[in-house]
Amino acid sequence: MTDHAGSGEEALFDVPRAKEAARGKAPRPRRPAATLPVARVVVDTPLPHLDRPFDYQVPDTMDEAAVPGCRVRVRFNGQTLDGFLLERVAESGFQGRLSYLHQVVSPEPVLTPEIAALARAVADRYAGTLNDVLRLAVPPRHARVEKEPPPGSADAEPTAEPAAPGTGGGAAADSGDATRSGPGPWADYPAGPAFLAALREGKAPRAVWGAIPGSDWCAPVAAAADAALASGRGVLVVVPDGRDVAAVDAALTARLGADRHTALTAELGPAERYRRWLSVLRGRVRVVVGTRAAMFAPVADLGLVVLWDDGDDVHCDPHAPYPHARTVLSLRAHRARSAALIGGFTRTTEGAQLVESGWAHPLAADRDLVRRRAPRIRVAGDDSELARDEAARSARLPGMALRVAREAAREGPVLIQVPRRGYLNALACARCRAPARCPSCQGPLALRSAHAMPYCRWCGHIAGDWKCPDCEHARMRATVVGARRTAEELGRAFPSVPVRTSGREEVLAEVPARPALVVATPGAEPAAEGGYTAALLLDGWALLGRADLRASEETLRRWCNAAALVRPAERGGQVVVLADAALPVVQAFVRWDPAGFAGRELAERRELGFPPAVAMASVTGEAANVRELLDQIALPPGAELLGPVPVGSGPGSERAERALLRVPRDAARELSAALKAAGAARSARRDERLAQVRMDPLQVV
Template sequence: MNPQPDPDEGVLFDVPRAGVTAASKETTKQKRPKKRRPAEDLPVARVVVDTPLPHLDRLFDYQVPDTMAEAAVPGCRVRVPFNGQLLAGFLMERAAESEFQGRLAYLHDVVSSEAVLTPEIADLARAVADRYAGTLNDVLRLAIPPRHARVEKEKAAKKAESEGEEEEAAPDSIAEPAESAETSRPPEPGPWADYPAGPSFLEAVHDGGAPRAVWSALPGSQRADAIAVATATALAAQRGAVIVVPDGRDVTLVDTALTECLGAGRHAALTADLGPAERYRRWLSVLRGEVRAVVGTRAAMFAPVRDLGLVVLWDDGDDVHCDPHAPYPHARTVLSIRAHRAGAAALIGGFTRTTEATQLIESGWAHPLTADRETLRRRAPRVRAAGDDSELARDEAARSARLPSLALRIAREAAQSGPVLIQVPRRGYVTSLACASCRAPARCDTCQGPLALRSAHAMPYCRWCGRISGEWRCTGCGHGRIRANVVGARRTAEELGRAFPSLTVRTSGRDEVLTEVGDRPALIVSTPGAEPVAAGGYAAALLLDGWALLGRADLRASEEALRRWCNAAALVRPADAGGQVVVLAEAGLPATQALIRWDPGWFASRELAERRELGFPPAVAMASVTGEAAHVHELLNGISLPESAELLGPVPITTGPEADRPEGERVERALLRVPRSATLTLTAALKAAASARSARKDDHLAQIRVDPLHVV
């Protein structure tokens, strides 16, 4: 369980003997460190070493020298000799003795005596690593930000200064200060009064209970205020709160609401664009208990909040909540584990309801938190499908036209009283081309990738390899002209600018994301997730190209389409104020009906029932193994699968640049399916197989993902 023992002097590095003079030998002799002695109290340090190898995912014992006895505290950063080199690590605990019978190597040094790894986060990281067949070190890399020495020193100086002021003021103070009304009395329910179970949820949070709810939020802009009230309730009970939202715009929205509700300086906002120094400064303020509420993006799920009483996850269906780094944990699962282990309340909310959240409700782990239908009808806009029977009788092209007469008519009427939102599923100009004669997809002659256009005057280019295909001809019919298959946001803005010459047309997407727009008439063309907030709400919204969202080869296509539609429609004024939404999709589809009736709970329950019949997640647990064919087969052959496991594949990946690799380097993927009760058994088997390959020094490890986002 331990590295090879080193001499007491630490790690010795060989020096070339050629050219070494007597003087240099004397200098080396003088610089040789003195003989180290172990600490008198708890001389053994158990360290998790920073190594990505799965078979080394365990604690290693080291000797604590007496010179580091005070600095080597559990949770601090250290450096240790390991396999002939110095590696970073975290000191997990101190012990009186070690089970290792040989001579232990000494800690090389203590990087910082700041205990950045708390016991709660250490236990949580271990649970997450086991849940996702990963290593503890990989999870800690996601949970703890890189050290910034200058920030640590300035924070330590400020802490010492404040402690000195408290000591000077102590003799003059005899009675204990009474708690302020802000920290002892819960706030008014506010937006939660619109939900029948809202006040009781807040009461349970304030009483120190652990209520768990799946929140179907009402349309409008009150979600941030509702989150702020729930956070203030947890703080009034002397407990902390962690709030995780998809992106920086949501962080800003909730940050503003928290400042108004709590006051300045009582919470911290953590985002990636803060910069390493400021982010570490705010993270340290959470670690040291200076603030007890945190709002941030995905990484904030590991924030070391003290006395955690509430976790909040907004829009859990957004893909950004799944970390792209190993072991690929999802914020919903991490926060659920954390709330369960800490005895904290959990609030998983969104304008829609995911099948995973529905699974939590049906299992009894959480309860639904919804408004009554009368309140919902009062707050929601009027939603219509462009291809319904009434519109077909009026306009025969309503089903096939990209902008039928209904959409144009509502946009023209609504633009007289305020901005109109147009949601387009694809960014860019023309993202997919086809033969103008036979309608076959236009492919690159070199790599067979899809062709696209960047502007009206540009030549077709390949989206995979970037080559220009100026002399393209269809391989099927020989025709040389192309037509647009999928139109992006920029091309849509051009078309609308010609159709509405008197209105300002603005775009919001990857290149430039608008935060908010005014209440003046305008057309706002946006991709999903980049919709700006309009002052007073949008007068109308057009949800274009519904077939592009619903027709994706993805298990979650319908669920994701409904989520994107609801997020956009929630920004529109209520129906009583004239707000209207037009969705260009088949009116009879379940996702379209769920939007028209604004009943995402019904759709999620229906979707979960269908997946249970077919054996798809989240009704079952799945893991994917992806890599070169030989490595995938070798790893699968080394897995001791549980009896309930079912192997699907492996099959070649047939889309993307990976599909064009040589025969011996083809990428394949296999799926492993087990009942949810056998999830940890499956992940343990995957971890054991990966560890066995790692111990054989196999550098070509297949990628293992538990609960992959994309199954089909």
């Protein structure tokens, strides 16, 4: 027993002695890798003055895992930070002692050389940092997904085997090569067959496409993707929202078959999105369709980029450096020497500039075909209508609009587009018409429902005892009506017709071909089976009266997108727009001439010095920060400074100012570099209050 006890005591005392010995043992000396021992790493830091790669030594223990494009962790300024290994080289230009890589997070090369170079170009174009762009380009790592066996391996779950390149697979292949090699949906466009032929031959045609109203725009996109895929190249399609992704996804499946493409949207969740992104990175999928974030998808051998509805502001990323999908995809097409297709039912001024510069060619149908496919467009409030109904000048729903809606609702669904969501978004005194404002902060008052009390849209204060400060009257009237109130009014005017709404709370994907009134905000209009019988475009003044350089262009885009859902005129389709018939944008809409309107708009902006005819940047922030940055920036020759002026009308915005910088288009790169250098200089002085810099801001007025 004693011996047993003694040996037990000896074991207990041996443990700490062993730990102490291990603690005192010198670690194995680290040695650099035998070949290419220097890694150039972009470190994840938000500081603009550190926007450059840093050199680290690669230990021999990480030699195999430290591949270009992998995620690493490094010691930087006393911290352990994430980063990407850009490349490995034989020696460093740094004269001091290099630190070793701290860790290789994963040997997966998630940052390809093509995307790294693109991210650098985008950062320089938008006066941003490489790290800002990489956060948009490379999704966060999901370790479990990354370790999953690839489909088709012995350890993977059985999946459908992808069709060989150049074949459609599934139902598409059964339809025959002759059908797929023909012009198909591009036959309606005079230059369409030549565009497809160039894609199949591996060439790089670039086009600004004006889609035919009432047509299925997804079918031409799928046909173009099929043609590029047949030449052995990849395809990237970027659309505004998830509904468009689903529509293109279905068209690609019908054209290419299953497992030939993938869809990337934010609704997938981090695991599934990363799984699909890895399938693109690893080359198992060559065709990608997605929303804005997919513009950086690592498609191998990119041969075609497609952007649908480039005028939609959702294509501009709200995160620094605020890149626009049109610019990013244009850069990708230029760098990869790939084809480009920028399409929509309208043409933006940027699209008109691409055509005018020769970078792209117009791709549109003949005017006779467009007139046959478009609905009949009428303007409520024109001279002939006012002669019959003088009240149409001030009525929100003139008699003609009600007659068209009543007749069309007997045959099928009728679309009513309302510019603003909500109930009653602005109120005024019922007697003197003075705007109703909050007694606490002077913000605008609004109503959420028919039985709710007025509330302030700025501070949320309930103004149940409001009285007009000018005339002491206590009653209010609506000045801005939202979609929900419009639905209520239509429900009373059409008691036997169901009323459905589509907006922020619930976006309908499709409505059946039954009589109904569909009230929707712009961008939330559902498709109708067989097309809408009619559409009413209300409150045109609310869209056209905005203090925005792009107000007319954006209004035409919203109207055309809604009218494109209506049946052709030869099938009785009608559109009634409530706006001033004398306005050029209204005349362009009636003629369905968005290309001509975009060209005239571009010419006017060139005369006035507005984008996109010139390059412009905005500097926004607290007044002191804006003025300090403006004092430090070395502007290129020919630059103009506009402002700074106060911006914002809400609470807490009194100190905010904005300045605009304007240069000729060929000096855009110099302006971006100057802004970036000024921001980096302030960052190096540890000034944390930096002004916001945006190249090509969407709003300049």
